C-alpha cells in the first residue's frame with residue numbers, strides 16, 4: 001500500500017489547521033494511501049518528520065501549514081536518496097511557494113488539488129549547508145521582515161511586509177557587500193540584497209516575473225543606496241513587476257552566489273531569521289516533485 005505522511009503545524013492557519021486534517025486524510029485514502037499524521041510542536045519538528053518519511057521510503061509527504069512549516073519540511077529532503085513527492089496545503093499568511101506553483105490559497109481547494117496527477121519538479125536552493133525554498137534577504141530589512149509579528153501578518157497579510165519593509169528601507173544604512181556570482185564579482189554599498197527562486201516574494205507575485213520554479217537559476221537583486229524618493233519608486237516597481245529595470249537596482253541570475261561583508265549582517269530565509277554572512281548559495285535543479293493543479 002502507498003504510504004503518505006501528513007506533517008501539520010496545528011498553530012498555523014490562525015490555529016485552525018487541525019480542522020482540515022480529516023479532509024486531507026479522506027482525499028489521500030481515496031487514492032489508496034495509508035496515512036500517518038505528525039503534528040509539529042516546535043521548530044525543526046517538520047524537518048525531523050520529513051527525514052523519517054524519506055528514510056522509510058514514503059511515497060508522499062503533505063505539508064499543512066505556512067511557509068515556515070514548508071521550509072522546515074523541505075529541509076528534511078536534504079541529502080536524501082529517496083525523496084517522496086510533496087503535497088502542499090497552504091495555511092500561512094503569505095504562502096509564496098503555493099502562489100508560485102499556482103496551488104490554490106483556499107485550503108479546501110488546495111486539499112482537492114491533492115487529487116491531481118500532475119507533478120512539477122521544482123528547484124531547491126542551498127544556503128551554506130541547509131535548504132531554502134524561496135527567498136534570502138541580507139541587510140537591515142531582513143531583520144525587520146523576521147520581526148513582523150504573527151498578529152500583524154494576520155491582520156495585514158502581505159501588506160505588513162510591504163509597509164514595514166519600505167519604512168525600514170528608507171532609514172537603512174548601506175552595507176559594504178562583496179557578491180560573487182558565477183564568474184563575476186560585484187562590490188559596493190547596499191542596504192538590501194535579495195535572492196529568490198520563484199516569482200513570488202513576500203506575497204508580491206510580480207517581484208520576479210521571469211522566475212519559474214524549475215529554471216535552475218537564482219534571481220538576485222542588489223538594491224543600491226537609495227533616498228526616500230527612490231524608496232517609493234522601488235516600491236512601485238515592486239508592485240508593477242519591473243523592479244529589475246529600476247535604476248537603483250542591479251539584477252542578475254546565477255547558479256551559484258557567494259555573499260560576504262566585513263560587517264556583521266542579519267539574513268532572512270523564507271521569512272525566518274537566517275545565518276550570518278558569509279553565504280554560499282547554490283541550486284539543486286528539479287529536485288523535488290510537487291503535486292500541482294492539473295491545469296495552471
Ligand SMILES: Nc1ncnc2c1ncn2[C@@H]1O[C@H](COP(=O)(O)OP(=O)(O)OP(=O)(O)O)[C@@H](O)[C@H]1O
Pocket residue numbers: 009010011012013014040041042043044064065066067068069070072091092093094095150153271
Ligand atoms: N505547535 C506549534 N506551535 C507553535 N509554533 C510551531 C508549532 N509547530 C511548529 N511551529 C513553528 O511555527 C513556525 C511558523 O509556522 P508556519 O509558517 O507554518 O505558520 P504561520 O506562522 O501561520 O504562517 P505565516 O508565517 O505565513 O503567517 C514554524 O517555522 C515552526 O518552527
